[in-house]
Amino acid sequence: MSSFEDLLAFVEAETDFASSYYDDAYLDRRVSARMRRRGADSYAEYLDVLREDDEERAELLDTLSVNVTQFFRDAKVWTALRDVLVEEAADGRVSVWSAACADGREPYSIAMLALDAGIPARDVDILATDIDEDALERARRGYYESTRTADIRDQLDFLDDPMAYVEERGDRGFVVADHVRDLVTFERHDLITGDPKSGFDLVACRNVCIYIDKQYKRPILETVSSSIRPGGHLVLGQTETLPGGVKERFEAADPRIRIYRRLPEA
Ligand SMILES: C[S@@+](CC[C@H](N)C(=O)[O-])C[C@H]1O[C@@H](n2cnc3c(N)ncnc32)[C@H](O)[C@@H]1O
Structure with missing residues (x-):
């Protein structure tokens, strides 16, 4: 398994986010944004952060669930x-x-x-x-x-x-x-x-x-x-x-x- 897949498997097991439903390019963009925020240079390094830090797990979950909306959008x-x-x-x-x-x-x-x-x-x-x-x-x-x-x-x-x-x-x-x-x-x-x-x-x-x-x-x-x-x-x-x-x-x-x-x- 690649370390990106390891990371998604961890997210799937530890949170109620069903990452397997989502488009990989979309997930990668979102995860990479969090990695930049935390200064993690690789998926493996970011996975270590996730394992240790409850707050980062919550932040990632929030980033992954896109709730963007508006009144009268379009x-x-x-x-x-x-x-x-x-x-x-x-x-x-x-x-x-x-x-x-x-x-x-x-x-x-x-x-x-x-x-x-x-x-x-x-x-x-x-x-x-x-x-x-x-x-x-x-x-x-x-x-x-x-x-x-x-x-x-x-x-x-x-x-x-x-x-x-x-x-x-x-x-x-x-x-x-x-x-x-x-x-x-x-x-x-x-x-x-x-x-x-x-x-x-x-x-x-x-x-x-x-x-x-x-x-x-x-x-x-x-x-x-x-x-x-x-x-x-x-x-x-x-x-x-x-x-x-x-x-x-x-x-x-x-x-x-x-x-x-x-x-x-x-
Ligand atoms: C970008 S918002 C769209 C909101 C609104 N329909 C609009 O166009 O402004 C996408 C929503 O889809 C929901 N969503 C994602 N996967 C879903 C699923 N499998 N079943 C139901 N809702 C889902 C997310 O939780 C999020 O609130």
Whole structure:
């Protein structure tokens, strides 16, 4: 075994991070960044650091689980999603799955957008899932603070009246209002090993497959696609595509922004 593989085997055994699902180049970039921080010149040397230092194990785990997200990430997608939500709600309730929801900003954006589009709260049901319990904990809290690199007020500015959906806390913090939170249920779900769900009108599975090893992309997208009712919609991240075998189940509703419609069963 190479020392990089030794290192990954250690991470897998000592933490609950399933490194084998992830793309090697991605893992290497993340591990190398931590090695530079700790001044380790080889994987073997860094493995020694990991064995001895609990805090470094936690830092590495944090670096490996990419929870990067935003409210209304990729604005043009959200303009199109507003129409999708209105179309899906036209004949009654609209049920949405935000798969890989990170700290909750994606499902809360969906909830705010649905309300902003005039869909009655009683008709909106959003399930939000992620593999990472810490991210889900932050999501349930629904509190977000601006940092040097992320301005929450700017992110919320996609909406004409964002303050209808959040309350300010201090000079940098925002908490999602109760009537928005009530529309979202958070639950842990692993897209690789977890069961598919069923009957969703819209599933958002964005910016998770870009980090995942090629062999697991298809199982993830199979799980996701069989969770959508025929005629329902799927939205992927802006650099993601549907693999062969799954692509055939969809037509492009808006190919430029990766929104697809599930075809009726043959
Ligand atoms: C970059 S975030 C994307 C968040 C959001 N969808 C967006 O586009 O802004 C990727 C998320 O995928 C989650 N994730 C990684 N592997 C997963 C898996 N096997 N099942 C479910 N979620 C997973 C991570 O915990 C992380 O929160």
